[in-house]
Amino acid sequence: MENHQEGPERQESSGSKSPFRSRRVLSRHVLIASVAGCAVLGGVLVLLPWDRPAPPAPPSPGAQAMAAVAGGVPAALPGLAELIDAREKRLRTHPRDARSWAVLGGAYVEQGRRLADPAYYPRAEKALRTSLRVRPKRNARALAGLAALANARRDFPAARQWGEAALKLQPRRWTTYPLLIDAYTGLGEHQAAERALDRLTELRSGPAVLARAAAVYRDNGRREDAAASLADAAAGARAPAERAAYLERAGQLAWERGDLEDALRHFQEAVRLDPDQRAAQAGQGRALAALGRTTEALNAYRAALAKQPCPQYALELGELYEALGMPEAARVQYDLLREGVRGATAAGADEELVLGQFEADHGDPKAAVWRLRAEWRRQPGTAVADALGWALHRAGEHEEALTFAVRATEEKHSGGVRSAPYMYHRGMIERELERYGPARRHLAEALRINPHFSPLRVPAARAAVEALGEPPDTEVPVMGPETEGEREGAGAP
Secondary structure, three states, rough: OHHHHHHHHHHHHOOOOHHHHHHHHHHHHHHHHHHHHHHHHHHHHHHOOOOOOOOOOOHHHHHHHHHHHHHOOOOHHHHHHHHHHHHHHHHHHHOOHHHHHHHHHHHHHHHHHHHOOHHHHHHHHHHHHHHHHHOOOHHHHHHHHHHOOOOOOOOOOHHHHHHHHHHHHHOOOOOOOOOHHHHHEEEOOHHHHHHHHHHHHOOOOHHHHHHHHHHHHHOOOOHHHHHHHHHHHHHHHHHHHHHHHHHHHHHHHHHOOOHHHHHHHHHHHHHHHHOOOOHHHHHHHHHHHHOHHHHHHHHHHHHHHHHHHOHHHHHHHHHHHOOOOOOOHHOOOOOOHHHHHHHHOOOOOOOHHHHHHHHHHOOHHHHHHHHHHHHHHOOOHHHHHHHHHHHHHOOOHHHHHHHHHHHHHHHHHHHEEEEEEEEHHHHHHHHHOOHHHHHHHHHHHHHHOOOOOOOOOHHHHHHHHHOOOOOOOOOOOOOOOOHHHHHHHOOOO
16 A cells, blocks of 8 residues: 555656756756856956946037027138038029028028128029928028018018018918017017017017117117126027127127126127127227226227128227328218129118218218118118217208207107117217206216217217306206207307
């Protein structure tokens, strides 16, 4: 019995393997293999360098310029050249690519603006109109490009027309609003510019919007708000060229309030970030001249003009030469100004404002009046009102001159911009009309706003204030500029 009962057990132990035992053996083999594999892998990992994933390569200059042009922010010149080359190559093989035509047109506009070379503007117009011909419907990009081109040419009625057409197609396309703000400002439509800014800030935030807001604040006399917005825009800008552009505008604001050191610091930092920032170089010339660092000022102006022959810079440098008693050198700059205006006119750009300003003081005031009247009929902005008023004064039409000078300085029409040159012009016109009380106040205000606003006109303003003397004890204070002449006009200097 025992042997019979034990038989199956002996058979199980000595015969076929138990499945439980097989599992144990297999597990032991797997464990050994795993340990060995880990050891080998560990050895390999020890021998290999521990490489972290490489950071993504920064975008190419052309890609950065593409993003800048699409976003309506300043682009670097090398990137613009790369972008233009790439789009031109693309269009040789894909001539019906409407988007590439629009991008190319926008890049030409920015290149022409950065270089002060209006020869780029006809190329831009051709590219943008080709984009519209290839895609005649719902092509907001090309319409906005034509608005940007019109602003660059100082054709503000056309800029408004193209911008509003683009906005009608895509009301939420935020990059159209800055173009309209520029157009409305150039036309003296300050309330429309404020409404466009309100809509822009509802749709978008960021450095580009802050910079545009700063321009509107400046035109409304809100200097502190403008400076704060530009500081935030510069801090948030990603590309050096964009940041440099915002710093240049901050330097201009500092200059307009007479803070020379702050202005110079902003201009210098802008040039350090972007050596092609010629507006900042001209700004350095302005600030350095006021600081008495004449040689450096002349060098800065020459460097700016060598790469960006802007008529405005030539006018400023010519007047600096005049203030230094160097009339021949001044005439060279004035000839360059005339040449630049001729080139701009040939390319469809409008430089009548700067030419009228030049003619009023250094050429033929009657010709200046004729030019600026036509400009006023086309686009009655604040800068044109000031220039026309001064030209009329220089041509002997003082009563009419005062109406335009008041318009340029009165908040109701000008938006509230605080400008030393505008106040100076108004004060000198009032002095000629023997309205001594208002003249005294407005000339003093010009010197308070910026005691360094012009190397030629600051000495004249100081001499006029000194000649007018202190206000009489019986002088009655007034509230509104429109009644100043009636209440104080007969006062003796």
